[in-house]
Amino acid sequence: MTGGRVLTTRENAVPALAEAFREHGFEGASLAVLSKATGLGKGSLYNFFPGGKEEMMEAVLADIDRWFAETIFVPLEQAEDPAAAVTAMFDEVTAYFRSGRRVCLVGALGLNVGGGAFAATINGYFSRWIAALAHCLEAANIPSASAAQLAEEAVSGIQGAIVLARALGEDSTFKRIVDRQRASLLGAIRGGATP
Amino acid sequence: MTGGRVLTTRENAVPALAEAFREHGFEGASLAVLSKATGLGKGSLYNFFPGGKEEMMEAVLADIDRWFAETIFVPLEQAEDPAAAVTAMFDEVTAYFRSGRRVCLVGALGLNVGGGAFAATINGYFSRWIAALAHCLEAANIPSASAAQLAEEAVSGIQGAIVLARALGEDSTFKRIVDRQRASLLGAIRGGATP
DNA sequence: GTCTATAGATCGATAGAC
DNA sequence: GTCTATCGATCTATAGAC
Numbered sequence: 001m002t003g004g005r006v007l008t009t010r011e012n013a014v015p016a017l018a019e020a021f022r023e024h025g026f027e028g029a030s031l032a033v034l035s036k037a038t039g040l041g042k043g044s045l046y047n048f049f050p051g052g053k054e055e056m057m058e059a060v061l062a063d064i065d066r067w068f069a070e071t072i073f074v075p076l077e078q079a080e081d082p083a084a085a086v087t088a089m090f091d092e093v094t095a096y097f098r099s100g101r102r103v104c105l106v107g108a109l110g111l112n113v114g115g116g117a118f119a120a121t122i123n124g125y126f127s128r129w130i131a132a133l134a135h136c137l138e139a140a141n142i143p144s145a146s147a148a149q150l151a152e153e154a155v156s157g158i159q160g161a162i163v164l165a166r167a168l169g170e171d172s173t174f175k176r177i178v179d180r181q182r183a184s185l186l187g188a189i190r191g192g193a194t195p
Numbered sequence: 196m197t198g199g200r201v202l203t204t205r206e207n208a209v210p211a212l213a214e215a216f217r218e219h220g221f222e223g224a225s226l227a228v229l230s231k232a233t234g235l236g237k238g239s240l241y242n243f244f245p246g247g248k249e250e251m252m253e254a255v256l257a258d259i260d261r262w263f264a265e266t267i268f269v270p271l272e273q274a275e276d277p278a279a280a281v282t283a284m285f286d287e288v289t290a291y292f293r294s295g296r297r298v299c300l301v302g303a304l305g306l307n308v309g310g311g312a313f314a315a316t317i318n319g320y321f322s323r324w325i326a327a328l329a330h331c332l333e334a335a336n337i338p339s340a341s342a343a344q345l346a347e348e349a350v351s352g353i354q355g356a357i358v359l360a361r362a363l364g365e366d367s368t369f370k371r372i373v374d375r376q377r378a379s380l381l382g383a384i385r386g387g388a389t390p
Numbered sequence: 391g392t393c394t395a396t397a398g399a400t401c402g403a404t405a406g407a408c
Numbered sequence: 409g410t411c412t413a414t415c416g417a418t419c420t421a422t423a424g425a426c
Binding site for chain 1: 394
């Protein structure tokens with residue numbers, strides 16, 4: 001041990017960068033914005049991320065991917081109790097996106113051509129989410145085709161709920177839509193078929 | 196008649212501006228991009244839109260609002276045949292968003308703080324869409340509460356389908372999700388209740 | 391490792407020739 | 409009405425003091 005306390009690390013800066021990218025988008029998040037959000041000067045940011053904004057966004061996406069894998073994807077893939085796993089997913093997602101006040105950076109990034117450099121990451125994020133959820137539904141004896149469709153619809157529904165809740169400025173919109181998605185999946189799990 | 200043929204008008208530039216804003220976002224659509232998209236020099240753009248980018252975006256949003264009002268909202272509000280009106284809505288929307296390849300500018304604008312200046316327009320767009328669709332469903336004897344929920348879910352579902360289709364780069368994703376939304380609404384119209 | 395200073399490019403916007 | 413030239417501000421990125 002050196003005994004020196006590290007005040008700031010690359011990992012420590014990533015959450016602040018993520019929030020800045022979420023609010024301003026990739027193009028709108030200037031280095032001035034990122035510097036203010038992290039409390040680090042430009043020089044420090046380039047010390048941690050020599051590749052500039054693009055490397056910052058890559059680090060943010062990697063952090064998001066890691067969080068979703070641990071918290072959402074793996075529990076769905078290894079679920080012994082599908083209903084409980086689906087419930088947990090919706091609870092975690094609702095908290096993560098703060099009932100729609102918080103934008104999904106991955107989804108928003110895919111809307112603009114500027115996000116083309118991250119296309120593979122964006123695709124992988126949604127592909128794995130849908131596959132993990134479908135796998136969980138299949139574990140509840142839902143036919144493969146139905147499970148895939150329900151999973152796709154649920155993930156899509158969450159994205160739509162974020163867009164609409166942001167547009168209307170109402171958290172209740174998000175909760176209403178997502179609760180209905182949750183009920184739909186739980187109904188399919190219990191009933192064994194699409195409602 | 197003067198006999199002079201007008202080569203370029205303000206109205207003529209709006210569609211090109213809309214496409215540029217869709218692809219690059221408000222911040223990402225620089226005047227160089229907008230100039231190239233319209234084929235007009237900066238001077239000409241400022242001649243048509245003295246307020247700069249903000250006025251250009253306002254003109255684009257007004258054009259979108261007009262199109263949706265004529266093509267989507269009014270037919271829903273005045274529908275004599277609700278099932279036909281809902282079917283027409285999904286057909287028009289699928290064509291308009293080019294099966295998800297084309298971003299919803301209004302929805303995307305609401306995701307970033309930069310779109311805050313257009314918050315009222317964004318809110319109005321989605322509010323009227325949901326209200327018009329709910330009205331149409333009520334005309335099919337669906338209870339008011341169910342109609343509102345179904346309408347909200349359908350509009351949200353379309354937005355989610357766009358986000359997901361763009362992220363996955365697959366038109367089929369959009370069609371699958373939207374077709375299911377369509378079937379859900381038509382089922383409610385025929386059955387008179389939520390499935 | 392953090393900062394300030396600064397380079398070089400591009401930004402939004404304006405002025406003025408035609 | 410369209411263009412080029414240009415302004416000042418801001419952008420990304422780098423250099424160098426500490």
